[in-house]
Amino acid sequence: MTPAPFQHLDIAALADWLEAGSPLTLVDIRDPQSFAQGRVPGSRRLGNDTVDAFLDEAPRQSPLVVICYHGHSSQQAAAWLSGQGFVEVYSLDGGFTDWQHRHPDRVER
Template sequence: MTTFQHLDIPTLADWLDARHALALVDIRDPHSFEHGHIPGSRRLDNDTVGAFIDEAPRELPLVVVCYHGHSSQQAAAWLAGQGFAEVYSLDGGFTDWQLRHPDRVER
């Protein structure tokens, strides 16, 4: 069974600082995303996931972000099953990211 890995906030911050090639998707609702998201992230929902799967490079690490790191686990597991090589669920989600990195939130 294809599965995902957990990613902590400090590691994601390090990867972004190092300009590590990755895909960052945010599965929160449009209103929440509009009011703040991790720079470089793309909102993903049932309407956009098909296009994302068609165009996203499977070899890049894929990081899934939700509110608190719970629903991103199901989404990460599903995306791993779609052929992405390295899929991560961000532990603590956007809520924890915003607490630790208020200066690194794009609106």
């Protein structure tokens, strides 16, 4: 049986990792306007226009967390990024919507 290309990450675990200052890469695949209105602190937007540069510079050994609106499309992106050589890839369950609901004070604008 082939292992899953990515793992699921819940909001509480991400909050703990950020609080601890754990080294990780956060990418947000939402549209540019939504990203500009609010995002998980330290995340960078990843889209068709930025993916090539991201693949050139992102550390493959660092945990990579993919964020979308609700935690659905991030799963497809996480699986794809895993196939690009990232060794520890996570899809954020609940996405930014859940993050913003649970941590309104931890939204970067």
